[in-house]
Amino acid sequence: MQTLIIGAAIGGAPVGSMLVQIISFIILLALLGKFAWKPLLKVMQDRQEFISSEIDAAEQSRKDAEAAAKTAAEELKKTRAEAHSIIEEARKAGQQQEENIIAAARREAERLKEAAVEDIANEKEKAMQALQAQVASLSVQIASKIIEKEISSEDQDKLISDYVKELER
Template sequence: MLAQLVFFILLLFLLGKFAWGPLMDMMKKREDHIASEIETAEKSRNEAEKASKEAAEELKRTRQEAHSIIEEAKKVGQKQEKDIIESARKEAERLKETAQQDIIQEKEKAIQALQDQVASLSVQIASKVIEKELNASDQEKLINEYIKEVGDKR
């Protein structure tokens, strides 16, 4: 029994020296390797989260910039629309006033032409009727005065 005890102790010593030590070293290396992998994975996860947050913030800023650009474009478009409408309105007013002035001028020309024709016809008729009691210039003067009086009464 003593021999078995000695062999058992010797076996424990040999196992401790040659098997247990390398096995524990290998387990320690494996534990260190797993810990470093976990640490690396944690760092990668943190970096990924940070990158994700930065990308989300950049996307948010980009959306805000795009929104502000769109709003500015809308404002510019509305201003241009108002300017175009105002310009068209002013041009229409100007054309209307020009047309009214042209109508008044044409009306005055037509009235003057009509007065001239009436005066001329009146002179011719009067000259035939009166048979030269008055000269032509006096008759035309009298007729023009009469036409002006009639025109003023209108």
Template structure:
């Protein structure tokens, strides 16, 4: 029994040295490898979260810039609209003034032409009256004829 106990202890020592030691070494390596993998995965997760935060911040910044550009474009459009309206009003006022001036000129020309016609007509009537002595009835007839002539000339 002592021999068996001795061989059992020797067997345990040999197993410990040749089997258990290498087995525990492999287990330790595996444990270290798994721990490294977990640590790497955690670092990758943190890096991904950081990258995600940065991307979200960049996206938010880009949205703000786009909104600012849109607002600026709206303001520029409104200013351009106001400029166009002001320009159109100035042009309309200029055209209106020119038309009014042309109307006044044409009115003056018409008045002048009418005065010239009246003067000519008066001279013609005076010539006719001087050429022949007429009575009131003949004078009325003469005036009516000249009025008809003036109406036909127009």
């Protein structure tokens, strides 16, 4: 039994026991390799693939977000340009409407002025006719008093016509 003890100075371990332990350790390594190590490696590889796909998806999402932001910025720029165009068109339309209103007001003022001039002329004509009638009547009365005779209606009309002609000059 002494041959089976190795390194007695170190504490001495029997060789048979050591062989059993080494064989047991190798069997344990084989079992762990088959039933634990390979599944563990597969889980770790699956996890690595999942993380890699998540990183790829996040990168794609970032690219999509950048593209969407760029598109939104372009749309905003277009919208601002359209708004500016609409405002400019509205300003021009407002100026055109202002000019149209002013032109219409001027036409209306001219029409009112012409109507007023026409009314004044009509009133003047009526006043002249009324004045002529009164003057004629007074003239006839004065003349008949002066002459002290009665004038016929034909003579009266002639005198009135002559008098009116003199007034018009």
